[in-house]
Amino acid sequence: MNKNRTAVITGATSGIGAAFARILAQQGYDLLITGRRKEKICAFADELMAKYGVTVKVSIVELSDDSQLERLIEEIRALPDVSLLINNAGFGKAGFVAGDVDRHLQMLRVHVFAAVRLTQSVVGRMIAAEQGAIINVASVAAFFPMPGSVTYSATKRFLVTFTEALHTELMTHGIHMQVLCPGMTRTDFHGKMGKEGQDIENRYPLGWMSPDKVAELSLKRLDSHRVVYVPGVMNKFLVRIVSKMPRCLYYPLVSRMRT
Numbered sequence: 357m358n359k360n361r362t363a364v365i366t367g368a369t370s371g372i373g374a375a376f377a378r379i380l381a382q383q384g385y386d387l388l389i390t391g392r393r394k395e396k397i398c399a400f401a402d403e404l405m406a407k408y409g410v411t412v413k414v415s416i417v418e419l420s421d422d423s424q425l426e427r428l429i430e431e432i433r434a435l436p437d438v439s440l441l442i443n444n445a446g447f448g449k450a451g452f453v454a455g456d457v458d459r460h461l462q463m464l465r466v467h468v469f470a471a472v473r474l475t476q477s478v479v480g481r482m483i484a485a486e487q488g489a490i491i492n493v494a495s496v497a498a499f500f501p502m503p504g505s506v507t508y509s510a511t512k513r514f515l516v517t518f519t520e521a522l523h524t525e526l527m528t529h530g531i532h533m534q535v536l537c538p539g540m541t542r543t544d545f546h547g548k549m550g551k552e553g554q555d556i557e558n559r560y561p562l563g564w565m566s567p568d569k570v571a572e573l574s575l576k577r578l579d580s581h582r583v584v585y586v587p588g589v590m591n592k593f594l595v596r597i598v599s600k601m602p603r604c605l606y607y608p609l610v611s612r613m614r615t
């Protein structure tokens with residue numbers, strides 16, 4: 357059991373974030389979870405407290421809003437301990453050239469700026485304690501730049517490099533770093549994108565994983581010093597193939613994969 361330890365999870369209303377919360381609550385972690393759907397996430401928190409006897413605090417926050425992000429950071433700093441931070445919050449938005457640029461900028465603020473600020477807010481205490489862990493949830497899209505995923509792929513690639521670089525600074529301090537790069541996962545992620553998301557689901561019917569399995573595998577690998585973790589055999593295979601493919605072949609191939 358991990359009594360008296362606290363995990364902070366952003367985007368924990370559903371999907372991978374909720375799966376992390378369930379597993380950690382079962383392991384005895386107290387939680388601070390964030391989301392935007394107040395009724396749903398509060399009901400989820402009540403369920404976890406009743407079932408596992410842990411404390412679950414809820415912060416309703418829009419991470420792209422600077423003032424709300426600062427409020428969350430203050431809530432985190434008020435916690436007596438943060439043993440684990442999971443930067444999971446995120447969303448997808450297809451179409452860049454003719455799309456809503458404000459939505460893409462919002463993605464940058466959520467995927468990049470919020471993750472950096474939240475990480476920086478806990479890492480000092482982890483260094484002082486000489487223990488702790490941070491998981492940044494990216495995506496296999498970080499390795500597959502393609503049309504229809506311009507800003508999403510770019511922000512997820514940032515998380516990969518950010519996590520690896522920070523690992524090199526923290527590896528002598530007893531802090532475990534992981535950037536989790538799942539492939540297709542059965543959540544409401546694509547449903548929130550409307551027709552764009554449905555098109556993606558139809559185009560990639562194979563290799564889907566459950567959020568519970570993704571979170572379970574991530575936590576099992578957290579102590580293995582595997583900083584970049586891609587769950588699923590098919591996902592690992594695709595990342596390896598693409599990483600070795602000459603760009604002169606890759607670009608024409610993916611240019612046909614438009615949403």
